Amino acid sequence: LPLRFDWRDKHVVTQVRNQQACGGCWAFSVVAAAESARARAGQPLEALSVQQVIDCSYDNYGCSGGSTLSALNWLSKMQVKLVSDLEYPFTAQNGLCRYFPASHSGFSIKGYSAYNFSDQEDEMAKVLLTSGPLIVIVDAVSWQDYLGGIIQHHCSSGEANHAVLVTGFDRTGSPPYWIVRNSWGSSWGVDGYAHVKMGGNICGIADSVSAVFV
Amino acid sequence: DASKYYRMNESSEILSSLLLLESLNRHRYLNSLFPRENSTAVYGINQFSYLFPEEFKAIYLRSRASRFPRYPADVQKAIPNVS
Numbered sequence: 001l002p003l004r005f006d007w008r009d010k011h012v013v014t015q016v017r018n019q020q021a022c023g024g025c026w027a028f029s030v031v032a033a034a035e036s037a038r039a040r041a042g043q044p045l046e047a048l049s050v051q052q053v054i055d056c057s058y059d060n061y062g063c064s065g066g067s068t069l070s071a072l073n074w075l076s077k078m079q080v081k082l083v084s085d086l087e088y089p090f091t092a093q094n095g096l097c098r099y100f101p102a103s104h105s106g107f108s109i110k111g112y113s114a115y116n117f118s119d120q121e122d123e124m125a126k127v128l129l130t131s132g133p134l135i136v137i138v139d140a141v142s143w144q145d146y147l148g149g150i151i152q153h154h155c156s157s158g159e160a161n162h163a164v165l166v167t168g169f170d171r172t173g174s175p176p177y178w179i180v181r182n183s184w185g186s187s188w189g190v191d192g193y194a195h196v197k198m199g200g201n202i203c204g205i206a207d208s209v210s211a212v213f214v
Numbered sequence: 215d216a217s218k219y220y221r222m223n224e225s226s227e228i229l230s231s232l233l234l235l236e237s238l239n240r241h242r243y244l245n246s247l248f249p250r251e252n253s254t255a256v257y258g259i260n261q262f263s264y265l266f267p268e269e270f271k272a273i274y275l276r277s278r279a280s281r282f283p284r285y286p287a288d289v290q291k292a293i294p295n296v297s
Contacts, residue, residue, distance in 0.1 A: 117285050
């Protein structure tokens, strides 16, 4: 493993977004992973529509909550073409699903993987290197007051409630940490990101990990 | 009307003060436990300080968890005793 790695340095991670008062973190993390997968496949880095996932992913509850796994399953099984954020912009509330003709351009994923990496965070880092940014679900209750630094306490595994995207890790100092992109705007945390200690499954970061394939 | 407006403003000010007090107590607690640890996280006032933790959880923490299968990392196996 390299000492430091961040997919942002490869220019395949879009800007941090703000979910506002919409409980759609599950959609934000899945769409962010799809955006990175698309860029890694050689297409331009572009914000894709979170609102499309919020409105159309039928197994979920839009801004009232949802599951990353259900959303990935829906994207993969239905071969949904995600359109750009400009075409289907975020409104921070549930809306009627808008359909596009089959000829309309969009990005669809080929599949996804979903694993529990608890006690295997080194393996998780390897998967991050090979598969791109990872969707994870964490216990983020104490993140309400986070300003910066490395999160090492005040959260548990087995209490997952918030979906985010791991874009990299840094093992140059002590303790090593995961670089985690959130969807609460860039004024939150470290420019919209949190740093979570690697090892020890802090906040349950390794319990529910998904990667998108293209 | 003016007195009604004043009362409303006064109650929202009281609520804001209560929220701020609760936030400050929470930050003091979170920052106090491991102060000497390397690069430990810092907690303080941000855009969510005006929310009670229950409200914050109800609005922002809406991801449903599922049980994921364990990652099948390559397991090292012992070589059996052979002549």
